[in-house]
Amino acid sequence: MSGEGFKIDLSESFEHLPNAPIVEAVIHWRARAERKLEPAALLDQLKAKLPDYPHSQRQQEFGVATQISAEGESVRQHHAWHGYRFESADKLQIAQYTRNGFVFSRLKPYQDWEKFQAEAQRLWCVYRELAEPSEIQRLGVRFINLIPVKPREVASLLTLPPRSPQIMKLPISAFLHQTKFNIPDHPYELNVVQTIQPPAPPERDSTGLILDLDVGTTRPIAFDEIENRLLQMQSIKNKAFFSLLKKPALKRFRS
């Protein structure tokens, strides 16, 4: 698939949208801990280092296994420690520390990139110190947008909307569209998910149009590359956002 015409241009500026539909912004470091993480000790260390994240929660991995014995079938559930989730006092910032890396999320209202990435990097340094990964297997920047719409409006807002076959002209009640794009000459890929979710109670009429933009590296990166990689991925994300939404959609976010 050709990528002719697209260049990462860090000097390109993008319009600031005061009412941007971002429900979650995420930076994800996939970097396996190379120091053995002992759950109780790690919790104590994290609590000491994150006084501004007072809510902590243990994260479990959950699996179900079925055992068939002479007495009949029995089901065994398995919970294994996976990591910890810390939330800021206002619960708008979430830090997930796991054996496989670190995830920082900012929920709405999103403020700005500078504050967001500075906080993410501050918390990443805590992970790096405690888990001692030797490299970053994948670094990702993800922005999830949620736009309230009437189902019939979807086609007028997206540049790549779902379509009904011309001959049948059936109304679309649901769709899920995922596309992965390579970024030519750069070690990145862009994963775009477009879908709608039913009205979330107590809402009854308004469907949520989700535009999920996830940019990630395609090869391991060194620690001193983080800053530059984040800037480039932010630029790709911005370009994708303004390319995938039509003008009437953007207009909604200006005030």
Added chain:
Amino acid sequence: MTTTLRGGSQTAEYIQRQLADQRRFLHESAALGIEQVLRDELADTWEECSQPDWDGYNALPVTTGSLTNAGRLLLSLPLGTKLPSIGAIPSGHISLEWHHSRRRTLTVTVDEDGDLRYAALLGPGRVCGTEPFFDETPQIILDLIARVYQC
């Protein structure tokens, strides 16, 4: 079985569930999917090897962590991938084997920490190593599966 959630909001969770449901639906296809292996072979292995000494030589029981990660690995394979045989090894881990002939075979064992240990015989050559598993099949494993059947 769960995968690591890259995000903290309900919307992130909704997207992940939608994508997983779609993928699971495709995996139910007899032609392309892995559902049958999960339902039959993986379940059989668990049934036969989840007690201590299942081999009569003091083997450790297969751990639920290894079982869960093996299921995830199978679900992460591209649709239509040649199906492996499922087994267990005495250390209590699930093993997946792609076998073409005596000298063209690949074994991947999956432990509870999500490490994949692979060993392949490819004609006169041998390849082995360890890769971390993050819910995507490592490219080297996909390459080795292709090479096993490439002759």
